[in-house]
Amino acid sequence: MSQSDVEKAARPLASYVTKERAGVALLFLMNGFMIGAWAPKIPEFASRLGLSEKELGLMILVFGVGSIIMMPIAGSQIARFGSSTVSKFIAVFLTPMLLLLSVTGEIWSGVVAIFLFGGLIGAMDVAMNANAVATEKHMRRAIMSSCHAFWSLGGLIGASTGGFLIQWAGVLPHAIIVTVVAALMIVLAWRIVLHDAPHPDEHKDGTKSRLPRSPLPWLIGVIALFCMIPEGAILDWGALYMRNELGASVALSGFAFAGFSLTMAIMRFAGDLIRDRLGAVMTLRICGTIAICGLATIGLAPNTTIAIAGFALAGIGISNMVPIVFSAAGNLPGMAAGVGLSVVTTMGYSGILLAPSVIGFVAEHTGLASIFLALSGFLVVVLAVSRLARHADGTHH
Incomplete structure (x- = not known):
């Protein structure tokens, strides 16, 4: 060598x-x-x-x-x-x-x-x-x-x-x-912290810092929304689902979010190496597929053990989807990073904030098992438009 x-x-x-x-x-x-x-x-x-x-x-x-x-x-x-x-x-x-x-x-x-x-x-x-x-x-x-x-x-x-x-x-x-x-x-x-003050001439006309007219950040915002709604649902409704529909004890029902959080944290520390190796689009597709399997497992679970495994699987899948989407939002062509990110983060977090109340209303009529199954459908949409994640690779490829 x-x-x-x-x-x-x-x-x-x-x-x-x-x-x-x-x-x-x-x-x-x-x-x-x-x-x-x-x-x-x-x-x-x-x-x-x-x-x-x-x-x-x-x-x-x-x-x-x-x-x-x-x-x-x-x-x-x-x-x-x-x-x-x-x-x-x-x-x-x-x-x-x-x-x-x-x-x-x-x-x-x-x-x-x-x-x-x-x-x-x-x-x-x-x-x-x-x-x-x-x-x-x-x-x-x-x-x-x-x-x-x-x-x-x-x-x-x-x-x-x-x-x-x-x-x-x-x-x-x-x-x-x-x-x-x-x-x-x-x-x-x-x-x-990396100092990244913009060039004096870069934003003097203000065009790059206005709300974007391009549909691209709004489409990526929809991806963020569809990735973060399942995360919010697991946070707010996971324990209740375990207790009410699978008969778990109070202590055991806490393992729903614990299993999800643990695998999510571990995979987030590993996620950058995986993304550097496979690229953003392939990583998003693999994560999306795993998350769909996890949510389907939760919805179809016959007992608490299978459900907890489903929550852990969902954590593995969802872990690196939002970071990839945020990287893509900060690298959109002809747009200041903060502007693209503000659109995508606002749309994504509105899912965590607004979805739980909607889920509560729907779950009264359908049950939470059906909700988790339906949420896997959101991630099918993410897979369909996963090519948009290619902008995330603009950071380092």
């Missing part, structure tokens, strides 16, 4: 972990950590404000509305200032939000706080995904799946430690600890 061959073989290994990659991974970890830390606070927040279940549902809807309103705004700002500047700016404002949610004592101030929290989470989501796309271009390799794995890991850390810290230290000390840890992550990420 010649020296140049050795250098070629060594270069991918040397370039696999860079400071820019660590920086964007920290942004994803921090965002997931904030969401995870919020989850165990929800019951205390509801009781402090005297909210009924219906009112709490409306509060959580306000969180979603905040996200959907702020995502396109973040997209337009990324086109003007670059994703690194917008990510860091939003992260600074996001850091103290759990403190605000912990001290608010009135419903009106709770509405404002949860709207801002949801808005900043959503805006940061667009910005950090845009930075992951820029980092993929810089490194000439896929990193989006592992970034989403760090988001899942952050959520897991925030959620698993939150309940214990609230019980052990109290509501306000928990919020202070979360704020300090989140601030530390931002400090560590601050200097190493």
Whole structure:
């Protein structure tokens, strides 16, 4: 083997972990950590404000509305200032939000706080995904799946430690600890996040930062929507399906989402290597096929063991579909990354936010088994238009 061959073989290994990659991974970890830390606070927040279940549902809807309103705004700002500047700016404002949610004592101030929290989470989501796309271009390799794995890991850390810290230290000390840890992550990420300020002339006419007229980002947004609705359905309805329709115990029913989350996190860490090897389109098709098999297994499961296997299989399949779609959205020709991403993330997350209530209404008449079977049909549509994922390979091929 010649020296140049050795250098070629060594270069991918040397370039696999860079400071820019660590920086964007920290942004994803921090965002997931904030969401995870919020989850165990929800019951205390509801009781402090005297909210009924219906009112709490409306509060959580306000969180979603905040996200959907702020995502396109973040997209337009990324086109003007670059994703690194917008990510860091939003992260600074996001850091103290759990403190605000912990001290608010009135419903009106709770509405404002949860709207801002949801808005900043959503805006940061667009910005950090845009930075992951820029980092993929810089490194000439896929990193989006592992970034989403760090988001899942952050959520897991925030959620698993939150309940214990609230019980052990109290509501306000928990919020202070979360704020300090989140601030530390931002400090560590601050200097190493890839700086991607746009060229001064690139956006002066504003055409690249307006809402796109091209159908391409909207079509990719539909793919994101159809990939994320099954994820939302498993999150919100998986345990109920296990308990009500398969007779699982409360403890066993929790394994539905646990099995799904575990395989999803593992596959997200492996997903970039698979995508580098096979390309985005083939990876999306394989993942889609596995996810269809998983959802069909859930819907047809005769017992809890088969159902849990179905949830785990669905996690393997769904894990890398959204990261690929987000990479494609950030690489559309003639379009600023933040603009394409804001369209696709808004459409995708609206599926997680709006679908559960629709599923609840339909499930009253059909049962949840039929719902999971029907959701596999959404992914058949994704397979039919999977060729659109080729834009994701623009980052590194």
